[in-house]
């Protein structure tokens with residue numbers, strides 16, 4: 343009896359010690375946030391539209407330049423994050439799907455490992471969240487003003503700017519959590535997903551400047567297969583009046599409407615009266631688009647700052663890993679586009695910045711290792727010290743965060759986009775090794791390949807698939823594509 347009591351005492355001491363050591367995990371996830379719009383990544387917009395709070399994370403942690411997604415679209419990317427599995431295994435291939443919440447997910451496993459789990463903000467997986475102790479999520483896309491948050495099954499209306507409200511609710515949950523247990527918290531913004539309605543305090547931001555145009559704004563797609571020319575995501579012709587703020591999307595209160603309308607209406611009337619055509623019209627569209635996009639990003643950045651300040655003020659900074667990422671990248675006018683979906687760099691790549699004091703050395707920039715949204719689930723579990731199930735397809739990033747990239751780390755990355763019809767983007771899949779990128783468009787009517795050499799052609803303006811000197815690369819990349827499809831279990835009929 344005495345011995346049992348003693349052993350139980352040791353077990354409890356060990357358990358509570360472990361509880362104290364398990365770090366908190368704060369996952370700040372945005373929607374459609376391009377690396378081009380984060381100043382820590384540099385680039386032509388960095389000085390004009392700085393993101394000091396996200397940059398602080400990078401200064402105090404690690405920034406990845408080769409973070410890719412498996413399927414560049416909102417819902418599918420989120421399903422990959424939760425499961426650590428490709429779309430064809432987690433079952434969520436395209437936005438119209440409904441996530442099978444009965445399957446194994448990272449939050450469920452973290453709950454078993456002693457974590458309190460919560461998600462606040464964008465969910466976008468149709469079915470109700472499972473595996474979270476607390477959820478309050480936007481219905482579908484949600485709106486930028488006056489959001490309704492489905493709160494543990496109940497519809498709750500809020501008044502105000504959604505990016506701010508998501509942070510308010512995130513902080514509220516942090517305040518009422520059990521401080522004796524570690525937390526896994528997903529704080530997920532709608533922003534900067536379209537249609538880009540800024541906070542009132544940011545309406546004037548950038549108003550008097552001309553944002554530089556990307557060099558590929560007037561891409562005519564002559565350097566690639568006909569897939570790209572079939573797009574319907576052009577800033578010139580497809581962006582539409584709601585994305586240009588010629589019409590508004592949110593259900594405003596009367597007071598809110600007046601503020602918004604007072605700002606946009608005179609400019610809209612001047613634009614319509616000018617009756618611009620051709621290149622001039624596209625340039626006006628681009629300025630209107632990029633400014634509102636960057637204004638939405640500014641609110642995100644401020645709210646990242648609020649969360650970091652909360653961690654500081656509550657002495658949580660040291661024992662919390664903060665991960666900042668987005669469900670995919672985005673076109674900020676590159677190739678003439680808004681939106682995402684393609685395997686071209688701007689939407690294939692996603693921001694990834696992580697801070698974990700004592701584990702991640704400050705100021706690291708990782709531009710070599712190919713990492714993926716496929717890796718988040720295993721990473722969360724590894725950070726928690728929880729077992730990583732063998733069916734997860736992405737490895738843990740923890741060794742890389744510690745500065746020790748494993749010898750057998752992936753050298754290539756597989757991509758598969760399924761959502762045919764959305765913005766005219768055809769189904770495609772492909773592989774990259776970080777330099778070369780092979781893309782297959784299998785559908786009838788296209789049935790073609792593209793190959794890019796990012797070293798010689800970083801903007802991916804000319805496919806070299808047919809170049810005789812690329813024969814060896816072509817062969818090697820095709821072989822690698824097949825190897826990855828075998829490895830990840832892609833069915834023959836989906837190749």
Ligand code: CA
Nearest residue numbers: 373374416669
């Ligand atoms: Ca998205």
